[in-house]
Amino acid sequence: MAREPELAARQAHRAEIRSRWLLSAPALIIIFVAAVGPLFVMLAYSVMVRGDYGDVRFGEFSSEGWFNVFFQRDIFDDTITYADAHLSIFWRSIRLSLITTVSTLILGFPTAYFIATRPRHTREVWVFLITIPFWTNLLIRTFAMQEVIRNEGVVNTLLQALGVIDQPIQILYTDWAILFGMVYVYLPLMVLPLYASMERLDFRLVEAGYDLYAGRFAVLRRIILPLVKPGLVAGSILVFIPSLGAYVTPRVLGGGKNMMLGNLIELQFGAGRNWPLGAALSITLMVIVMVALLFYVRNASRSGATGHG
Amino acid sequence: MARYFDVKRQTGFATIAIVTFVLLYLPIAILVIYAFNEGESLANWEGFSLRWFVAAANNDAVKQAAWRSLVIAAFAATFATIAATMAALATTRTRRYRGLTFKYAMINQPLMVPEIVTAVALLIVFSQVKVWTGYSGLGYLILAHTAFCIPFAYLPVRARLENMDLALESAAADLYATPWKTFRRITLPLLQPGIVAGFMLAFVISLDDVVITEFVKSGGQDTLPTYMLGQLRRVITPEVNAIATLFLALSVLIVTAFFFINRQKA
Amino acid sequence: MPEPLRVNERRVAVEARNISKVFGTGEHALRALDDVSVGIAENEFFTLLGPSGCGKTTLLRLIAGFEFPTSGAILLGGEDIATLPPYKRPVNTVFQSYALFPHLTVAQNVSFGLEMLGKPRGEIEARVAEMLKLMRMEQLANRRTDQISGGQAQRVALARALAPAPKVLLLDEPLSALDYKLRKEMQLELKRMQAETGITFIFVTHDQEEALTMSDRVAVMSAGKILQVGSPRDIYDRPAERFVADFIGETNYLAGTVQGVDGGRAEVLLKTGGRISASYSEGMTPSGEVTLVVRPEHARAVEGAADLSGAVEDIVYFGTDTHIHTRLDDGSAFTVRQQNSRNAVLPFARGDRIGIVVGDDAAQVLRD
Known part of the structure; x- marks a missing residue:
């Protein structure tokens, strides 16, 4: 009789876990069917033989897809060389993403700080002003940037009118255009997490810093920066990852030639008709993203353990 | 004039912030302004006119794409919100149990994989399924959109649940409400702002999607964003600006509503 | 059933x-x-x-x-x-x-x-x-x-x-x-x-x-x-245990040895010298070394010798009453709380030796 309540409690607990699985089933199934599962199919595709008109030959396996990510075989003498075209696109993607991250940081950090130091009632308005572009269609924002940097766009027209230049500067369809576009499009993703951690910043700590003879820069470097580091890391990750996988922005602003990884992947599923290579490239991109995320998770858990003391 | 020392001031930060805001809004402003241009060019201002809005409104392709966008967003947001609300109920306010981390990882998975990767993976799977089943309707798009909308709908519902006082449901149970009645009368009404917010987020996210839609859609299934993407390859007239402006207005409207709902219930 | x-x-x-x-x-x-x-x-x-x-x-x-x-x-x-x-x-x-x-x-x-x-x-x-x-x-x-x-x-x-x-x-x-x-x-x-x-x-x-x-x-x-x-x-x-005595109100503790038990009361020889009679809770028979509790307001500070004697360490005025902190001869602390009135003046000051009277039914033997 004494065990009876405990038994009832354990049964109740088990029933609760079961109902929790039932409740989460629809979300889990949808995501498995339309997001996670296809990734496994793609993994399988990456090791199959390419079909002549796209697709693959089922059941015929080949390492050709993965081989082609990094190497190429000369059509005439079968010599193997590095796939320079691919590697340069990898390199461009990583380089542009890093520069984008740093640029958004340079613009975003002071902006987030500015918002966080406004009086409470106006602060909401500033946050709102950041949120609006964040939720505005990415394609529209890219298109807006295109209009600004076109040869006949505002920038060139203005510079010509001022007599700074005679001929319009070709910005569109260069790496610069992609960079401008990505900075413009991903800037809110940097500001919002930075703001979130700055909003919680205890300015009595800043006062304590000044009290202990720190100058403005010392306070920024020794007190503010370490305290908002979680937001800084989160913002950087939130900008870096979509930059790396960017597709729309380089397609619209980079034209056909200045490809990034996303466009290279699309090419394999379109004109390239090399699905195994496209699948292998996709997985490679995903792995790079996962590594970046892992770095973030480790960083976040570490700062979580030491922070909020 | 003597300036008092301001502990919050950092040299140059305010200037950079203002520059940032100008940079954020200037391109959008230009885009909107040229939507009202009388002329056909995006370079010269030839006077105010609504002709491009009229043109967009009379363009069947635009109307169909817009309608399709709304239909997909409505279905996807509804399904995603229901699934996400159930998942949020299943994953909050509990001790850790086996599989909880797995659930978190699954629900947030669409946020962690680059869109282009999911897009081509879906292309691979759905193109095969289309061959097998012969069905090539909007179902694929709705399913794909539902999946990536779930984490967005999940976020505000979960936040709302975690901030909810557990004692409220205890109190209801104490006052003779069965678990179902407690849910109907207490939990659900209190959750409602989070659910509405989740639905709106999901709706906007679905409406905005380009990449996944571009790869999953069958022929003649353009949504407004993929239609615009197609147009950008051609000679652009201010009609695109007009479409973008209308789209923008809709997004701003939803986000504003979201902002106020969230603030009011904070 | x-x-x-x-x-x-x-x-x-x-x-x-x-x-x-x-x-x-x-x-x-x-x-x-x-x-x-x-x-x-x-x-x-x-x-x-x-x-x-x-x-x-x-x-x-x-x-x-x-x-x-x-x-x-x-x-x-x-x-x-x-x-x-x-x-x-x-x-x-x-x-x-x-x-x-x-x-x-x-x-x-x-x-x-x-x-x-x-x-x-x-x-x-x-x-x-x-x-x-x-x-x-x-x-x-x-x-x-x-x-x-x-x-x-x-x-x-x-x-x-x-x-x-x-x-x-x-x-x-x-x-x-x-x-x-x-x-x-x-x-x-x-x-x-x-x-x-x-x-x-x-x-x-x-x-x-x-x-x-x-x-x-x-x-x-x-x-x-x-x-x-x-x-x-x-x-x-009548707190039965030290925790209860501690948790509720202020308390003095006195160490002593039980000399005899009679009619629900124990005769205790205190470590500081002197004997007092103390009550104890039902179901226990006190014997050997015990601890007694005495509430500060159940004791009285007097000039000259009494049940206990010690030196005044501090006198703290609280409005309604005054706390007299003393150090007993065995080195333990003992506090007495005395009601104030407008014309009463304490006849001793810090450092003076005083006696402490423990009331008739003021001490309780703790269960240990």
Whole structure:
């Protein structure tokens, strides 16, 4: 009789876990069917033989897809060389993403700080002003940037009118255009997490810093920066990852030639008709993203353990 | 004039912030302004006119794409919100149990994989399924959109649940409400702002999607964003600006509503 | 079938029988309640008193049905309810945070329990009106619960819990969020409410003063066990254990050896010299080395020799009384509390040697 309540409690607990699985089933199934599962199919595709008109030959396996990510075989003498075209696109993607991250940081950090130091009632308005572009269609924002940097766009027209230049500067369809576009499009993703951690910043700590003879820069470097580091890391990750996988922005602003990884992947599923290579490239991109995320998770858990003391 | 020392001031930060805001809004402003241009060019201002809005409104392709966008967003947001609300109920306010981390990882998975990767993976799977089943309707798009909308709908519902006082449901149970009645009368009404917010987020996210839609859609299934993407390859007239402006207005409207709902219930 | 138990000739409303509650398992296991047995009489104002983490709230939650006991039985009117869910128990709770439903009005909060019980519309309306009147909240019936003050929220929580006329009302530190003055008011109000409704109140608090002023009986808890159950007077004047003596009020301790026991009193030879007679609690026979407790206000400081003697270390003025801190000859500290009056002046100062008279029935032998 004494065990009876405990038994009832354990049964109740088990029933609760079961109902929790039932409740989460629809979300889990949808995501498995339309997001996670296809990734496994793609993994399988990456090791199959390419079909002549796209697709693959089922059941015929080949390492050709993965081989082609990094190497190429000369059509005439079968010599193997590095796939320079691919590697340069990898390199461009990583380089542009890093520069984008740093640029958004340079613009975003002071902006987030500015918002966080406004009086409470106006602060909401500033946050709102950041949120609006964040939720505005990415394609529209890219298109807006295109209009600004076109040869006949505002920038060139203005510079010509001022007599700074005679001929319009070709910005569109260069790496610069992609960079401008990505900075413009991903800037809110940097500001919002930075703001979130700055909003919680205890300015009595800043006062304590000044009290202990720190100058403005010392306070920024020794007190503010370490305290908002979680937001800084989160913002950087939130900008870096979509930059790396960017597709729309380089397609619209980079034209056909200045490809990034996303466009290279699309090419394999379109004109390239090399699905195994496209699948292998996709997985490679995903792995790079996962590594970046892992770095973030480790960083976040570490700062979580030491922070909020 | 003597300036008092301001502990919050950092040299140059305010200037950079203002520059940032100008940079954020200037391109959008230009885009909107040229939507009202009388002329056909995006370079010269030839006077105010609504002709491009009229043109967009009379363009069947635009109307169909817009309608399709709304239909997909409505279905996807509804399904995603229901699934996400159930998942949020299943994953909050509990001790850790086996599989909880797995659930978190699954629900947030669409946020962690680059869109282009999911897009081509879906292309691979759905193109095969289309061959097998012969069905090539909007179902694929709705399913794909539902999946990536779930984490967005999940976020505000979960936040709302975690901030909810557990004692409220205890109190209801104490006052003779069965678990179902407690849910109907207490939990659900209190959750409602989070659910509405989740639905709106999901709706906007679905409406905005380009990449996944571009790869999953069958022929003649353009949504407004993929239609615009197609147009950008051609000679652009201010009609695109007009479409973008209308789209923008809709997004701003939803986000504003979201902002106020969230603030009011904070 | 458990027999109906009686406490002080009253029928028992709630009984906890050998209740243990363990949270978690393995090395993280926490024994919140350890073989607790207690009976609470009908129409009693019963208080569970103890520091945070002593298990008092856990015991309350077990009675309400929010937790299941690991072992043991909870009897309500003689029936074991340990496995019933909360919505099947005729027991209502006033929560520490009040837990008022924020989306419902004051009246809707009060009627909630009645609606869930499926009472007819007319009866619900009449009962809600009655409860609001009892709480003097008629004007606030249609207010939202976030538009009322803390004191009013407290009353709504009480009205909501009392409306279904439960057999037992559980109150989980309901006054802790109120400021001092309001708390005093509500203490009286709660007493009045309990007397008027005749419902058994089980009240949880960590505030000893609250426990002493409001309760018929108090159970002092520590580390998952009930150490002593008794009337406030018993608990204060005759603490059975050091923890109880410490937790409630201020206390002096005296070491000594029992010389003999006679008629419920022990003759104790103090370590400082001198003998006093001390009472002890039922069920024990003091012998050998013991510790006595003496409340500071039950002793008197005098000039010259007395039961105890020592040197004045400090004299602290408190308005209503004065605390005289002394160091006894064996090196232990002893404090005497003396009532002030406008013309009385203490005839000694810091450093003086004084005597201390321990009152007739002032010392109690601790169970150790």
